[in-house]
Amino acid sequence: MKRLGVFICHCGANIAGTVDVKSVAEKIGKTEDVAHSADYIYMCSEPGQQIIREAIRGKGLDGVVVACCSPSMHENTFRKAVKSQGMNPYLCEIANIREQCSWVHQKEKEEATRKAEEIIQATLEKVRRNDSLEAIAVAINRRVLVVGGGIAGITASLDLAEGGYEVILLEREPALGGHMAQLSRTFPDLDPAFSGLFLKASEVERHPKIHLHCYSELEDVKGYVGNFELVIRKKATSVDRGRCTGCGICIENCPVEYVSQFERGMGIRKAIDTLYPSSVPNKPVIYREHCRYFIDGSCHRCEEVCPEKAIDFKQEDERISEKVGAVVVATGYELYPKEQLGEYGYGEIPDVIDGLGFERMLSPNGPTKGKIIRPSDGKVPKEMVFIQCVASRDPDRYMPYCSRICCMVTAKHAKIYKEQVPDGQPYIFYMDIRSDCKGYEEFLQKTIEEKRLLYLRGRVSRVFQDDGRVRVLGVDTLTGKMVEVAADMVVLATAIVPSNGVKDLAAKLRATVDRHGFLTEAHIKLYPVESSTKGIYLAGCGQSPKDISDTVSQASATASKIQALLSTDKLLQDPLIAFVDEEICSGCGICVEICPYEAREMDPHRGISMVHSALCQGCGACIASCPNNACELRNGSASQVLRMVDTFVS
Amino acid sequence: MAEFEPRIVAFLCHWCTYTGADLAGTTRQQYPPNIRIIHLMCSGAVDSIYVLKALIDGADGVLIGGCHPGDCHYQTGNFKARRRVAILKGILQQMGFTENRVWLKWISASEGKLFADTVTKMVEELKKMGPNPMKQLWNA
Ligand SMILES: Cc1cc2nc3c(=O)[nH]c(=O)nc-3n(C[C@H](O)[C@H](O)[C@H](O)COP(=O)(O)OP(=O)(O)OC[C@H]3O[C@@H](n4cnc5c(N)ncnc54)[C@H](O)[C@@H]3O)c2cc1C
Ligand code: SF4
Ligand code: FES
Numbered sequence: 001m002k003r004l005g006v007f008i009c010h011c012g013a014n015i016a017g018t019v020d021v022k023s024v025a026e027k028i029g030k031t032e033d034v035a036h037s038a039d040y041i042y043m044c045s046e047p048g049q050q051i052i053r054e055a056i057r058g059k060g061l062d063g064v065v066v067a068c069c070s071p072s073m074h075e076n077t078f079r080k081a082v083k084s085q086g087m088n089p090y091l092c093e094i095a096n097i098r099e100q101c102s103w104v105h106q107k108e109k110e111e112a113t114r115k116a117e118e119i120i121q122a123t124l125e126k127v128r129r130n131d132s133l134e135a136i137a138v139a140i141n142r143r144v145l146v147v148g149g150g151i152a153g154i155t156a157s158l159d160l161a162e163g164g165y166e167v168i169l170l171e172r173e174p175a176l177g178g179h180m181a182q183l184s185r186t187f188p189d190l191d192p193a194f195s196g197l198f199l200k201a202s203e204v205e206r207h208p209k210i211h212l213h214c215y216s217e218l219e220d221v222k223g224y225v226g227n228f229e230l231v232i233r234k235k236a237t238s239v240d241r242g243r244c245t246g247c248g249i250c251i252e253n254c255p256v257e258y259v260s261q262f263e264r265g266m267g268i269r270k271a272i273d274t275l276y277p278s279s280v281p282n283k284p285v286i287y288r289e290h291c292r293y294f295i296d297g298s299c300h301r302c303e304e305v306c307p308e309k310a311i312d313f314k315q316e317d318e319r320i321s322e323k324v325g326a327v328v329v330a331t332g333y334e335l336y337p338k339e340q341l342g343e344y345g346y347g348e349i350p351d352v353i354d355g356l357g358f359e360r361m362l363s364p365n366g367p368t369k370g371k372i373i374r375p376s377d378g379k380v381p382k383e384m385v386f387i388q389c390v391a392s393r394d395p396d397r398y399m400p401y402c403s404r405i406c407c408m409v410t411a412k413h414a415k416i417y418k419e420q421v422p423d424g425q426p427y428i429f430y431m432d433i434r435s436d437c438k439g440y441e442e443f444l445q446k447t448i449e450e451k452r453l454l455y456l457r458g459r460v461s462r463v464f465q466d467d468g469r470v471r472v473l474g475v476d477t478l479t480g481k482m483v484e485v486a487a488d489m490v491v492l493a494t495a496i497v498p499s500n501g502v503k504d505l506a507a508k509l510r511a512t513v514d515r516h517g518f519l520t521e522a523h524i525k526l527y528p529v530e531s532s533t534k535g536i537y538l539a540g541c542g543q544s545p546k547d548i549s550d551t552v553s554q555a556s557a558t559a560s561k562i563q564a565l566l567s568t569d570k571l572l573q574d575p576l577i578a579f580v581d582e583e584i585c586s587g588c589g590i591c592v593e594i595c596p597y598e599a600r601e602m603d604p605h606r607g608i609s610m611v612h613s614a615l616c617q618g619c620g621a622c623i624a625s626c627p628n629n630a631c632e633l634r635n636g637s638a639s640q641v642l643r644m645v646d647t648f649v650s
Numbered sequence: 651m652a653e654f655e656p657r658i659v660a661f662l663c664h665w666c667t668y669t670g671a672d673l674a675g676t677t678r679q680q681y682p683p684n685i686r687i688i689h690l691m692c693s694g695a696v697d698s699i700y701v702l703k704a705l706i707d708g709a710d711g712v713l714i715g716g717c718h719p720g721d722c723h724y725q726t727g728n729f730k731a732r733r734r735v736a737i738l739k740g741i742l743q744q745m746g747f748t749e750n751r752v753w754l755k756w757i758s759a760s761e762g763k764l765f766a767d768t769v770t771k772m773v774e775e776l777k778k779m780g781p782n783p784m785k786q787l788w789n790a
Pocket of ligand 3 (some may be wrong): 666694
């Protein structure tokens, strides 16, 4: 028979105010195998823990139940305390009598007291059948994969590399930067976006610890925290990156021109081109779908003019294998697709553009060299309409959430517009103004006052073209009147949505996304940069819309979490995982099918199922599905659960 | 005779509903003390035998709580639970449990109030249904 100890906490009046702890301690003390039953005002305090330690020594206990707050609070505390006395920590369990008893039945003292006693009895049933377990030590690979080379991925990579860790940085475009490379100046300080980004990106390119793979994607991932195995696909650039000096002669000579997505449809791009002028790395790729060599073999211009003989039409996609211990997903965002924005005329009316389009227009390296002009006729717009919350905060038709940056983006746009066109009039349609970060409210108020911006509160119902102008119809909800503005140009602050393909990527990494496709964190408050899969971390707009300051902070937080993870040689994992009774297992293979982590495998020689202990996450799916009850969870066996049920029902 | 007080056994997943039940406590939501909670890692770990055993032994209701579809920490455990419960319901019908005594609910870690409301509602409904018919069998 075991010698068990039960320790009941008053938690001040939090528990003892409802549960009669003395009578519970007394009753539990009469249980046959309970050698010690005590109560104390704060079990988690030093003297409280001392009571436990002394009882373990004095009474030779070999199992402990602490009846107190939720295990999420102090399970670790008490397991450490018993461990200090040489007891296996997994022989200590928590009976949750605060969150799930005293706090929720404050008026039913008698019933709560009975319930607390039953919870303790059930927990005793569990402890009676618990085994001593050792944490599983797995070797760890101290390199990190970062997916996405926007400012989030750049920051995380640099932090990790500076910390001494090797980083593999994947970017699917030919160059680094993400959306920050498209921005003109950034709120609230109106610094040029590009120069800051350029510095950081160049640092990445030069850093000896960062292996940069642009124009590359993650094809396959296997493994688990500490030991991920990757296959990376490097798309053929058709340019020998070792030879190319980035002189740009090929780009000048390429005869093919088409509309540039980077310039949001307002500029042109060549079939051989860089992602943007002075990109990092500053080497072009051949976009094969546009190149005449690849379409019909009719052109070799770039090959002829390249002084370095760097053009390589025969280049093929390359697959490389890598091993890492952790992964950062920094895949960023996109703007809500214009095809789906019917009522705003975007995509049909040339003088209706989106925020990123306006950023390109304001950029000195953009399609208009920084000049604000109407795309349709090149005239300077004298009346400008900015519309906020386009496709955001509209649960019926678009996205229900707030995209967080559009209020500030719009104020910034209106301000820069007024600086360039002092006699112009900006009108801003808005729902609310949100400016809750450092310096934002001040920036906004100052801009509104100095630039005489006209804010109209209300949603726009229709945007249409009429007589060379863009008519915007809306309701001013403050006056209740219809408003109509005949504008020269309209800028839409469209919603931030997750990047294309992030769902597939998340599935490969076994990370989860919410119903909009944003990556979900393990806990929104307590574990905001960890995904729900161990070893997979989040940074930037792929997790939720945010500005650059928040993106950078989050990326640094992620990098330091990973540094903590990788600071040891071995990773200790909870041993509460599945195991197989080899005598019973019939080898049906149902568990292999059911396991979401590929932790079950058939032993081909013995015809029975095995558990890969480093892969098993202990979810229990295989256990519930095994038709023979041949597998169990350590310290969570069917017999333990059934006995708890017994305690509760009889 | 004292009013019939149903007994509910609940199997709650670690990541969502168990944490939601904790939040109900932290925010001092009040609900009837008729429920006894068993912590499991995932709703997909709820073996049919757990539910059957509880009902055969005389529990008046069983509550299974998991993460909302798409939110299961182990990807698809809650879908497994949903399938299992659907099958179980057929068997329970044949065993003479004609009422809905097994509730499968998606309650997230942030839905403490929903947890409390669910328990309150379930107790009310079970009171209307009356005691688990198995109990009579045992007592006959
Ligand atoms: C119009 C507009 C104006 C803005 N102005 C400001 C401003 O003034 N101040 C401010 O603070 N913020 C501003 N922002 C917000 C700013 O753009 C973001 O905060 C920032 O760019 C987020 O960086 P990120 O790295 O998370 O995402 P991104 O910049 O989107 O970078 C993500 C990167 O990941 C890559 N990627 C995606 N999927 C994959 C994959 N599967 N494999 C490999 N690579 C992948 C992408 O190609 C991209 O390079 C503005 C935003 C908009 C729309
Ligand atoms: S407990 Fe879950 S993770 Fe572990 S082997 Fe079984 S199904 Fe796979
Ligand atoms: S973890 Fe909550 S249902 Fe699977």
